[in-house]
Amino acid sequence: MPDDLTLLSRRTLMLAGGATLAAVGGAQGASPPQAAVKPAPVDTGRVENGRVTFPNWRGPSDRPAAPPPAPLPPERRVGFAVVGLGRLSLEEILPAFGQTKKAKLVALLSGSPDKAKLVAAQYGVKPEAVHGYDGFAALARNPEVQAVYIVTPNGLHRDHVLAAAGAGKHVLCEKPMANSAAEARAMIDACATAGVKLMIAYRCQYETHNREVTRLVRGGQYGKPKLIEAVNTQTMSLPEQWRLRRDLAGGGALPDIGLYCLNGVRALLGEEPVAVQAQIRSPEDPLYREVEETVAFTLRFPSGALAQCNTSYGAHETRRLAVQAEGGAITLENAFAYEGQRLILNHREGRSEAREERALPVHNQFALEIDHMATCILEDRSPRTPGEEGLQDQILMEAIYEAARTGGTVALKPPERTLQKGPLDLTRGPAPEDAG
Incomplete structure (x- = not known):
């Protein structure tokens, strides 16, 4: 067993050796600390008009990379309630909120309480924001809900759109709009009377x-x-x-x-x-x-x-x-x-x-249409559809x-309700914003 003098001698030798190696390394021009390396602007980008941008780093034979996403902060996004938790909602629409930049999911309405409770937990929707189909009065009292996405069977669209408009919420409604032209007219009139926007979810027009x-x-x-x-x-x-x-x-x-x-x-x-x-x-x-x-x-x-x-x-x-x-x-x-x-x-x-x-x-079509509706609400624009x-x-x-x-x-007669004066797009609002 080594005595204390031996241990001290070994420790002294190791410290001395470490100092010698450090000195040799410095003499040979070792790399400076990582914090001293400053990346070039092409890699760091810059802030322009509220978003981060990068110059194109690719050669002329390759297409430029898309700009990085510029999502709104959560508190500025438009809050949506989704009405109906069938296949389309669960397989496509709810997952699409994870790719939106201007919208967020804040409430659910469903005729299946157990399913709604489970889905709310999966997507972080507050328990008090989960309702049955009779929950439109509760939506009216919820300031987090600004828009309602109707995803119920076609024959229920009219009643649910009228209820959402009565609650003072903007409406995004799945296609087809209704079961008849008479129902569609009633839906348009109800939203106009309530002063809320009505958009039909023609996702392909945004794809x-x-x-x-x-x-x-x-x-x-x-x-x-x-x-x-x-x-x-x-x-x-x-x-x-x-x-x-x-x-x-x-x-x-x-x-x-x-x-x-x-x-x-x-x-x-x-x-x-x-x-x-x-x-x-x-x-x-x-x-x-x-x-x-x-x-x-x-x-x-x-x-x-x-x-x-x-x-x-x-x-x-x-x-x-x-x-x-x-x-x-x-x-x-x-x-x-x-x-x-x-x-x-x-x-x-x-x-x-x-x-x-x-x-x-390639962009998620449902995220594109939801974000378009959010843009129209935030900027007080007419929807494309x-x-x-x-x-x-x-x-x-x-x-x-x-x-x-x-x-x-x-x-066939010309459309009975038009939005444009020119010969094209008589029943459509302004062109949607580009995806990016």
């Missing part, structure tokens, strides 16, 4: 790829559009689901998924159709005792463009939008899907046929059913 198709068509890059094909199909089962009940759904494939075709071609062109022809077919199947399975309809527009729209509950899932123009063709695969959009352009290039797939930034847009689609769907019933051509 990046659909907006790019609209830009290409309206910009005339390939000349006038002649033929448009819109297809939205899927298969159904379980006859007890609400989409197969006329009182709750208002119809079958047409108002549920065919509406994407109808609204899509209207938004694409900015025009309103002047005539429609249609056919409806349904098999002998218990699923279709109350609603239709398959609808095909053709819309004629003032510019001469014809749009063929096909929708079905009995065909393999296809969600495509295609435009044949004078000088090229535009195809958007998965146009009406929640994700997976592919934009393909065909055109002449010299003596060759060029095929280009255009890659665009207000109640008038939903009403026009209700009127047109009633004309499609009439054309199918009679087998003839139904002439």
